[in-house]
Amino acid sequence: MTLDREAIAxxxxxxxxxxxxxxxxxxxxxxxxxxxxxxxxxxxPLRSDGALPALAAIEYAGxxxxxxxxxxxxxxxxxxxxxxxxxxxxxxxxxxxxxxxDLTVSAxxxxxxGAQLLYDFHLQADGRKLVEGRAxxxxxxPQ
Numbered sequence: 001m002t003l004d005r006e007a008i009a010x011x012x013x014x015x016x017x018x019x020x021x022x023x024x025x026x027x028x029x030x031x032x033x034x035x036x037x038x039x040x041x042x043x044x045p046l047r048s049d050g051a052l053p054a055l056a057a058i059e060y061a062g063x064x065x066x067x068x069x070x071x072x073x074x075x076x077x078x079x080x081x082x083x084x085x086x087x088x089x090x091x092x093x094x095x096x097x098x099x100x101x102d103l104t105v106s107a108x109x110x111x112x113x114g115a116q117l118l119y120d121f122h123l124q125a126d127g128r129k130l131v132e133g134r135a136x137x138x139x140x141x142p143q
Contacts, residue, residue, distance in 0.1 A: 011070035012063050013080065017045050021063050021105065032068035034105045036060065039096040052097035057131035058086055061121035064107045065137055080140040089133035101125040115139050
């Protein structure tokens, strides 16, 4: 099942231009794969001095993880999550805005569902790995 940008905006805690993902291509209980073109947008809110640094990939991955969590938990059980740690981040490029191809953002949950979630993430364009790493997300208890 694919989801468009409007559906993603309902899943992530970001609005307007800060919702960076354009499409969920596929997802299951362990993994999500998204696509975006927002890295080429001159109005991308993560740009600095006219460029989008590769470290912005962490925010792209974080939004993919948020969408994944919301899809897995469903609307009635959604909890706020906090990206508390990133590790083993490898940047194969210095910036993202000079890439002509769409970005593919994938995140795979490595831990069982719970209050702390460990994800492996990758950003690619045209089959070329751009950024990879691991992220720890801590979920807030429902109120």
